[in-house]
Amino acid sequence: xxxTDYEKSILSGDFGEEAKKILEVMVKIYEMNNAEDFIEVxxxxxxxxxxxxxxxEMGMEFLTGLANSGIRFNAKTITDPVxxxxxxxxxxxxxxxxxxxxxxxxxxxxxxxAVPTWTCTPYLAGSIHRYGDHLxxxxxxxVIFANSYFGARxxxxxxxxxLASAITGKTPNYGLHLSDRREGQILIDIETExxxxxxxxxxxxxxxxxxxxxxxxxxxxxxxxxTQAIMQLGAALATTGAVALFHIFGIxxxxxxxxxxxxxxxxxxxxxxxxxxxKKAYQELNTTRSTEIDFVSIxxxxxxxxxxxxxxxxxxxxxxxxxxxxxxxxxxxxRNMGLLSGEIQTIEKSGAKVVxxxxxxxxxxxxxxxxxxxxxxxxxxxxxxxxxxxxxxxNTEKCLQAAITGKWED
Amino acid sequence: xxxxYQGRSICGGLAEGEALVTKQGVSFLGGVDPETGIITExxxxxxxxxxxxxxxxxxxxxxxxxxxxxxxxxAASKRGPKAIIVAQADTILVGAVIIGEIPTVxxxxxxxxxxxxxxxxLKVDATKGTVELTKKS
Numbered sequence: 254x255x256x257t258d259y260e261k262s263i264l265s266g267d268f269g270e271e272a273k274k275i276l277e278v279m280v281k282i283y284e285m286n287n288a289e290d291f292i293e294v295x296x297x298x299x300x301x302x303x304x305x306x307x308x309x310e311m312g313m314e315f316l317t318g319l320a321n322s323g324i325r326f327n328a329k330t331i332t333d334p335v336x337x338x339x340x341x342x343x344x345x346x347x348x349x350x351x352x353x354x355x356x357x358x359x360x361x362x363x364x365x366x367a368v369p370t371w372t373c374t375p376y377l378a379g380s381i382h383r384y385g386d387h388l389x390x391x392x393x394x395x396v397i398f399a400n401s402y403f404g405a406r407x408x409x410x411x412x413x414x415x416l417a418s419a420i421t422g423k424t425p426n427y428g429l430h431l432s433d434r435r436e437g438q439i440l441i442d443i444e445t446e447x448x449x450x451x452x453x454x455x456x457x458x459x460x461x462x463x464x465x466x467x468x469x470x471x472x473x474x475x476x477x478x479x480t481q482a483i484m485q486l487g488a489a490l491a492t493t494g495a496v497a498l499f500h501i502f503g504i505x506x507x508x509x510x511x512x513x514x515x516x517x518x519x520x521x522x523x524x525x526x527x528x529x530x531x532k533k534a535y536q537e538l539n540t541t542r543s544t545e546i547d548f549v550s551i552x553x554x555x556x557x558x559x560x561x562x563x564x565x566x567x568x569x570x571x572x573x574x575x576x577x578x579x580x581x582x583x584x585x586x587x588r589n590m591g592l593l594s595g596e597i598q599t600i601e602k603s604g605a606k607v608v609x610x611x612x613x614x615x616x617x618x619x620x621x622x623x624x625x626x627x628x629x630x631x632x633x634x635x636x637x638x639x640x641x642x643x644x645x646x647x648n649t650e651k652c653l654q655a656a657i658t659g660k661w662e663d
Numbered sequence: 664x665x666x667x668y669q670g671r672s673i674c675g676g677l678a679e680g681e682a683l684v685t686k687q688g689v690s691f692l693g694g695v696d697p698e699t700g701i702i703t704e705x706x707x708x709x710x711x712x713x714x715x716x717x718x719x720x721x722x723x724x725x726x727x728x729x730x731x732x733x734x735x736x737x738a739a740s741k742r743g744p745k746a747i748i749v750a751q752a753d754t755i756l757v758g759a760v761i762i763g764e765i766p767t768v769x770x771x772x773x774x775x776x777x778x779x780x781x782x783x784x785l786k787v788d789a790t791k792g793t794v795e796l797t798k799k800s
Contacts, residue, residue: 278761281673282754300728307692307729311736315762391728411728413758495725636727639693 254283255291260421269322271315272420279417279425288425292387295405296380297326297419299367300333300391302412303358305351306617307336312412313358319416320361327422331370331380332362333392334555336617339371339610345580346621365419371610372584374484374555376403379586384506387430389418393497394488394554394632400498402483404506406430409497429497435507436519437470437500439463445528447475449648450560453482454631455534456526457489463524464494470508470516471501478504481557488554489631538634541625541643544663548623548642549605549656550613551649552582553630558590560649561607565596567653573604574659578623581605582612605656613637627655666796668775670748673757675790676766678746679797682783683717685709690726691733691759700742718785719744720776724756731759738763746787748794750776768792 256264263272264280283291301307302316335355338345342352363369370378373392382388382399388407390396399405408428410418418424428434441460447453460469469490483501490496500508500515508515552560564581573579581600583591588609591597597607613626614636625643628634634646645661655661687708689695694704695714702709714737724730734756737743744765749756752769760767766789775794779785782800787793 274761278754278758281757281761285752285757301732304729308732309697309736311739312732393728408754409728411731411755411758413731413762414754636693 254280263420268324269318271319272322272324275319275413275417275420278413279421282414283425286425286427288427290426291423292426292430293422294328294389294418294424295382295386296388297328297330297415298333298375298388298390298392298395299330299362299412299415299419302416303332303335303362304615305336305355305358306615308358310354313354313361316358316361320364324365324420326366326419328389328419330367330419331375332367333373333395334371334611334615335359336615337611338608341608344606345608345616347616351617370584372555372586373612374557374584377555377557377587378584387424389415389424391415393491394484396497397487397491397499398484400429401487401500401505402480407497409495435498435515436468437508437515438467438519438521439469440516440520440523441469441471442523442525443471443473444525445531447478447482450479450482450485451629451631451646451648452531453486454489454629454646455531455538457486458493458538458631459526459530459534460524461490461493461496464496466495469496469499470520471499474501474504476503479559481560484554484557485630492632492635535646538631538646539644540634540638541645543625543643544661546625546627546645546655546659546661547577548618548626549577549579549628549652550582550618550626550633550637551629551652552580552608553612553614553628553633555612556581556583556587558587561587561591561596561600563649564653565591565599567650568603568605569599571603571657573656577656577659579605579656580608580613582608585609618642627652627661666778668771668794668796670768670771670792670794672789672792673749673752673767673769674760674765676746676764677789678718678766678787680716680718680745680785682720682779682781682785683709683712683714683744684720684779684781686722688723688725689719689721691724691730692727694726695733695737697733697736698742700737714744715742717744718746718748718787720748720779722750722776724753728755731755734759734765735763738765746789748779748787768794
């Protein structure tokens with residue numbers, strides 16, 4: 254293993270305990286995976302450490318200690334959402350004490366040189382990659398999107414290994430960085446028509462449960478599928494499965510370049526996705542029978558501008574029912590665009606809130622007092638059910654109807 | 664007569680105590696209470712069990728990468744496991760146990776996982792990668 258003098262100095266403790274442990278983790282992962290060398294990464298993405306709701310005070314202390322040790326990032330490093338809207342936390346009902354703590358970890362990351370993106374769709378805010386670029390990403394929906402859609406290469410990192418890449422600019426060369434580890438293993442034949450973006454959520458949710466850690470290959474997908482639908486599919490797949498990459502015949506780059514290698518050579522199993530499977534997926538995604546909705550939360554992963562336009566056009570001239578909280582989650586970049594075109598104002602005029610820097614999965618939604626949530630995202634459904642909320646899952650329009658009436662129509 | 668199994672060191676350290684054994688993966692985010700270290704996943708065979716002061720023996724972690732911080736928080740508040748014996752460590756576990764300083768061993772012979780039962784007394788030398796079964800439950 255070749256380490257630079259700077260890395261050796263960190264490992265000997267010259268930059269404090271935090272940095273030393275981070276590099277020890279990198280060395281251990283290198284050894285465990287029998288990596289032969291390190292490769293340079295073009296971009297790093299951090300996720301859970303900075304979140305008050307996940308890393309908590311431990312994560313905050315850890316990052317503050319690291320920033321104070323003089324460590325600065327050598328790789329371009331972007332950031333996943335945090336647990337609150339960094340400007341508008343007050344109107345979401347987040348207490349001030351909580352907000353102050355969250356801001357400390359945010360400031361520590363900025364001090365070390367992070368690009369403050371605070372979004373799970375950074376590719377909508379400039380993180381565009383070339384085929385074959387090496388990355389070190391944490392956010393699972395971004396890992397799967399970058400690997401599949403761009404044909405860039407990243408393993409499913411966690412914060413400590415990603416911090417190691419941010420500090421050193423490199424990652425051990427193993428797993429999905431190697432072409433031979435990217436071959437499709439299970440073929441999914443789509444035998445039903447997918448109409449709304451949430452149909453792709455249902456597909457991802459269903460397939461994730463079947464494939465586990467295997468790489469799925471989709472056949473017979475509509476060639477005109479939207480980028481938003483592919484985002485939904487990936488996020489859902491990476492939630493119920495430990496999936497970091499998928500291929501779609503005729504659509505994603507690995508399989509366009511070499512259909513045999515990625516779509517045939519290592520296929521050991523074939524599965525169909527029928528209309529009945531879709532129906533079953535929708536049923537399983539509804540984890541409550543209650544029809545009284547008090548929280549409508551959409552935009553997981555963070556919405557595109559196309560979706561913001563769709564929502565503004567639905568909500569124009571309508572009013573959200575009293576007692577229902579509506580969060581439309583997106584990034585600061587997309588919100589700014591929507592403010593210029595007036596769509597954000599239209600959405601907010603209805604009583605819905607356009608929420609940035611965070612989402613229903615990362616904000617303390619249980620503590621904020623929500624009980625029954627409506628969402629168009631299978632990923633949001635999974636995590637919010639885990640937090641104890643009853644969840645109704647359906648397409649975007651159905652969720653917006655519930656925002657207006659306070660009722661879920663079966 | 665005691666039995667000694669040789670594995671691989673993931674994070675060094677010494678620990679002695681009672682084993683808490685599961686054949687199912689554990690999800691620390693959403694499946695374990697971050698304050699008490701009690702396993703809360705409804706369908707889990709260790710549902711309701713406390714891991715504090717025990718040596719946790721498990722096949723693997725499952726679920727979100729954010730679970731790493733729950734394990735680190737439990738270690739800091741002494742409500743986490745004293746040591747971990749895992750069939751196959753993944754990157755999330757490596758991160759958690761090195762930051763949380765939890766003695767951890769993986770890659771023991773398959774026989775060890777068949778033999779170990781909850782309540783067994785174990786002595787773990789995670790620096791050398793050894794696990795000694797000192798008393799059967």
